[in-house]
Amino acid sequence: MTIEAATGPRVDYSRVFSQAIDRLHAEGRYRVFIDILRNKGAFPNARCFAGHNGPKPITVWCSNDYLAMGQHPKVIAAMEEALHDVGAGSGGTRNIGGNTHYHVDLEAELADLHGKDAALLFTSGYVSNEATLATLAKVLPGCVIFSDELNHASMIAGIRNSGCEKRVWRHNDLAHLEELLAAEDPAVPKLIAFESVYSMDGDVASIAAICDLADQYNALTYCDEVHAVGMYGPRGGGISERDEVADRITILEGTLGKAFGVMGGYIAADRTIVDVIRSYAPGFIFTTSLSPVLVAGVLASVRHLKASSVERDGQQVAAARLKSMFTEAGLPVMDTVTHIVPLMVGDPVKAKKISDILLAEYGVYVQPINYPTVPRGTERLRFTPGPAHDEAMMRELTDALAEIWSRLELKKAA
């Protein structure tokens, strides 16, 4: 035993941790989670527990359960049946006891949805991005990844954890992407990683043009469709189905926790690539598989949305209506071509203030979006109207926002 260890300068861990929290408060971006319970069958109505005596009724305007499939009778019935048939959890990794028939069926259903050979389930969309990108790049020696600058944190994590070279292209700027591709050695493996719908700005990538570049420069493509699957395309296959380019994407990634209403993530690709990820990705191999109860629910949800467009159409109508109401009220709604309706605030403290007033005085729940989810200075409120948000709810929301905008003397739209 060394005496030095006991008597040398000591690290004050508590101080380091406290300072990390203090920095968040100082920047006005310390996050307070609003404690809620949704009301199944009556969503977007919910109950809020935060700072009240008992639950108080609220309307949820920031859920990613975009099509309210989380309360769809078919989804609920399928989950209840699985719960009673096989129980709560899978009991193991996919390799060791946790590969249920539900998993096998859902992977086939998702492969079919995207017209691919195969699909692979992960415990979340985050994990599917992280595990797939990190593993792909490791399997391809010397691989260079070309990443849109607004790619989601999970893609950035996967790219960083792959340890490979990264080139960041300006958001949706294909001339810049081509410039970077052209500068690279043709003999080097290349992967272009991007999203179809960018969830905080609501804009869309030109998948066909990206695939043209990929063909020209012999690059693989990785497209994150988490904010599009279930919602775009005749069967809910995403923007790639709508634009009829799914066959040109090497690896398509999606989530089961947004439009499909449950939880989990997946990739769809050709059989060998899926087999490689299945066999090599630590984030897939070493984790308990999705509960069969969840998988059963997703199966029902995916099958329903393959056949029904009522929910998709309802969402588009609601989004267009809300955007036009916001515009008429002079609110600074950001121009989007999707179901996402963001109001720019540009300041974390003000964004939180608006959100607090909405919740306390109007029973409206919309979370402020701040750094690191969006760049500093672009803090915003982000609304996700869906088929279950009716005209009266939209009117109430717009009137409340107009009142708060005046009260706080916030900047109106030009």
Added chain:
Amino acid sequence: MTIEAATGPRVDYSRVFSQAIDRLHAEGRYRVFIDILRNKGAFPNARCFAGHNGPKPITVWCSNDYLAMGQHPKVIAAMEEALHDVGAGSGGTRNIGGNTHYHVDLEAELADLHGKDAALLFTSGYVSNEATLATLAKVLPGCVIFSDELNHASMIAGIRNSGCEKRVWRHNDLAHLEELLAAEDPAVPKLIAFESVYSMDGDVASIAAICDLADQYNALTYCDEVHAVGMYGPRGGGISERDEVADRITILEGTLGKAFGVMGGYIAADRTIVDVIRSYAPGFIFTTSLSPVLVAGVLASVRHLKASSVERDGQQVAAARLKSMFTEAGLPVMDTVTHIVPLMVGDPVKAKKISDILLAEYGVYVQPINYPTVPRGTERLRFTPGPAHDEAMMRELTDALAEIWSRLELKKAA
């Protein structure tokens, strides 16, 4: 546009991916997932779909649903109630719409289980390890992590992704750990990362002695109790509760997908540390939260196992009985002090052969464990007897193994 890009040497991606799969076949470690459905209320009985005409009855011997809580009536009832009350999924990240009252309650329950200020839920144990270790080390500038050489892949991923310095100590060798600690600058932040129960060997760390070293060298401690929570200690608080040392561990990590029978992971620690991870870890922030249906099931499971020791006792009795049956039959059972019962085979092809015969001829499901889950040359079969495995099942299993051991002329115990 450059002409070179179109005419230069082209990467043959298909060949690279096929070769990656070929390597696995060549080593005899290509994994085939066995397709099953458990029978709720009758576990370890299940149905197997692989290679049969329709489902065939099997007995599961490799589930991590150690205490069969995945079929406990309280767990099923709680999940059914939540499903009908709030629906399938949470609809968002913890920060944006996905923080339900179930999550808040479960974190309080888990904090109480371990005698800590606070707890934080993750979508899996893998993610809890990866996200916490990577984030902790980043918040502590210059941090050095001391890692037991047999730590789980998820801890290794977190340590690697933190980008900090790592020192690997020989498995459970505290003299080696001390040697490494003593060699380090006292002014440098230090974190000792280890597991309480190592799941593939079934041995246990001396938590008290590790904490002594941590005190002496001013290091933080991170203890993975995923194969111990629910199963050890009077309330299922793990080895740290059994050994009365939970208060000495800085961060305790556990799973909701093994003894608690559902899915998910968590950490428990002091309030500030939990707040730091909650506020800074991308793997926590940027992911849809656990489905409230799962969280409700875990709440029931944790509460039940806090009050009931019947399941824990039943598991210990079953494990001791199976080990003694294996020993009497001359099978090479590895010496363990826990509920884990591994039989050493030492060859991936033979391990798979035994497993295949058990499934096809005896209706016994136990997955072969191969690299990278265990080091090459130590391939094994790993049995997880629990309170629901009865004497007749154990007798059948032992007789089957004895027959196969003779048939394949495998090495018996000394």
